[in-house]
Amino acid sequence: MIKRILKWTGLILLFLIAGITIVTAFRQNIKYEAPYPAIKASKDSLVIATGKHLVFGAAHCVDCHNTANVDSLINLGQPVDLSGGREFSLPLGNIYSKNITPDKETGIGNYTDEQIARALRYGVHPDGTVVYDFMPFHNMSDEDLTAVISYLRAQRPVKNMVPRHDLNVMGNLVKAFMVKPVGPTGEVPKAVQKDTSAAYGRYIAMSVLNVMVATQCVIWQEDLPANPLPAVDLLKNPVCQLYIRQTLHQIQPAGYLDGQKMILSNASEWAR
Numbered sequence: 001m002i003k004r005i006l007k008w009t010g011l012i013l014l015f016l017i018a019g020i021t022i023v024t025a026f027r028q029n030i031k032y033e034a035p036y037p038a039i040k041a042s043k044d045s046l047v048i049a050t051g052k053h054l055v056f057g058a059a060h061c062v063d064c065h066n067t068a069n070v071d072s073l074i075n076l077g078q079p080v081d082l083s084g085g086r087e088f089s090l091p092l093g094n095i096y097s098k099n100i101t102p103d104k105e106t107g108i109g110n111y112t113d114e115q116i117a118r119a120l121r122y123g124v125h126p127d128g129t130v131v132y133d134f135m136p137f138h139n140m141s142d143e144d145l146t147a148v149i150s151y152l153r154a155q156r157p158v159k160n161m162v163p164r165h166d167l168n169v170m171g172n173l174v175k176a177f178m179v180k181p182v183g184p185t186g187e188v189p190k191a192v193q194k195d196t197s198a199a200y201g202r203y204i205a206m207s208v209l210n211v212m213v214a215t216q217c218v219i220w221q222e223d224l225p226a227n228p229l230p231a232v233d234l235l236k237n238p239v240c241q242l243y244i245r246q247t248l249h250q251i252q253p254a255g256y257l258d259g260q261k262m263i264l265s266n267a268s269e270w271a272r
Ligand code: HEC
Pocket: 054, 055, 059, 060, 061, 062, 063, 064, 065, 088, 095, 096, 097, 098, 100, 107, 108, 116, 119, 120, 125, 126, 130, 131, 132, 133, 134, 135, 137, 148, 152, 210, 211, 212
């Protein structure tokens, strides 16, 4: 009797595991639908310069889409490209940032502007699969997204085949059943007035600043003695203000936060 129960339990378990394994494998490359934002790259040099400013400044694209010690190279005046391949070693496996130079074989050369915009805004790759949510640009304005993509298009293509993501069993399970594309939280603005208001500071902090910077602030908030704040209240947090201020001041000389105000330096800095 016990033998029979054991045998059946074993068989049921085996079928369950086999079933989950098969479904997990099938669900690895689920395709998602998302709209294509009406974004067209511009060849206007001021737009491209604004894009470069965001890519190397507040949006920190270069910190993740290059494997070198980017800040030191930039400080030394060395060129840094966006050829990708940075490894993010997570408990779920290794994720690699993509080559986002215009190379046709290994980069984004064959993507349309709308496909790149969709990946950034709606978290769906050109092939329809989910983009792991490393990038916080879902609410970036049409104007800034256009500038960023215009700069991506204007770069020199670099051939660099980045490794494929390498997920472990947990990673495959999480991808199959839990990871979904992340999109904007509301209506995305066409353009955001670049001024000294807290509204602009909030936009930069929430929709442009790199996720690591934002996360760092959230972690820091937990270290603070009094009431931890939700991420939206980032700008009210003195430690975060200081951090964002330092970050913006060092890397994005276009502006820094002072109290609740965003202080912009000379507008000509945008065009550097
Ligand atoms: C925190 C790190 C990080 C930052 C900052 C970052 N990226 Fe990424 N990016 C990644 C990772 C990791 C992937 C791969 C995600 C995936 O495959 O699901 C990726 C993927 C992409 C893709 C998809 C490419 C493809 O082949 O489908 C594009 C486009 C992209 N990034 C552009 C940008 C731009 C533009 C910026 C700055 C505005 C930026 N990234 C900033 C980490 C980052």
